[in-house]
Amino acid sequence: MNHQQEGVVVSLGSLVSSHYHGVYETNDGPPPRPFRILVRAFIGACIFIGVLALLIWFIYRPRTIQVAVATATLARFDLVNTTSINPVLSYNLTAVLSVSNPNRRVSIYYDQLQAAGLYQEERFGRAALPVSFQGTRHADAVPALLVGNTSMEFGDSGVAAFNDYRRAGVFPVDLWVDGVVRYKFGELMTTTASTLTVKCHLALKLMVASGWVECTVIDS
């Protein structure tokens, strides 16, 4: 969101400097009085507009989307032996995510929103999340279901680690939520699309529903 502020400042600066050039190149002696007044008025107006833009930005600046895992259950998490070299992870992860827009003045369009499971940095499963728009101060409970079989690229050490986790009874599984969002300011303006990336660290026991886990917004 910061690049918008920079945009305002940069264009303001180049406007002012190009005006100065125009004045000094076309006149040899000191510029006549009405001209100087005009220049000052112009610079004053530019500064005023700049400050106003900054002020509006600070008042309406959107607060970050908040994401949490309300509950998650691993019904299945198994390495199955196949004829292929890589072991296949067979999984069934059901989760309910809480996605909320904390803003009082800004609504949010979710052009895309999806969840993916991650185990040992490798992705297993992906699910589109059914949210497309959130009004101000609104939270949704969003279901995510990851079921399937994925070939994992880890070798024997990965299999050994998996068996250790199985023995301990807790699997470190992450949920990544990513999407493309736009912020809508009242009826007037909608920002261009920006990406949203959220990471949720989970430690899941088989067949035991997890409690509430806050997620970290990495990029918004």
Ligand SMILES: *[C@@H]1O[C@H](CO)[C@@H](O)[C@H](O)[C@H]1NC(C)=O
């Ligand atoms: C996945 O697990 C849920 C219970 O958490 C169960 O209701 C559902 O049938 C399972 N789906 C598959 C495809 O095994």
Ligand SMILES: *[C@@H]1O[C@H](CO)[C@@H](O)[C@H](O)[C@H]1NC(C)=O
């Ligand atoms: C697959 O089977 C082989 C031999 O039967 C065994 O050594 C290996 O540990 C098994 N792999 C998994 C992931 O169970």
Ligand SMILES: *[C@@H]1O[C@H](CO)[C@@H](O)[C@H](O)[C@H]1NC(C)=O
């Ligand atoms: C995954 O593989 C298991 C057998 O290893 C099978 O029972 C199950 O139906 C498969 N699940 C999906 C979603 O393909």
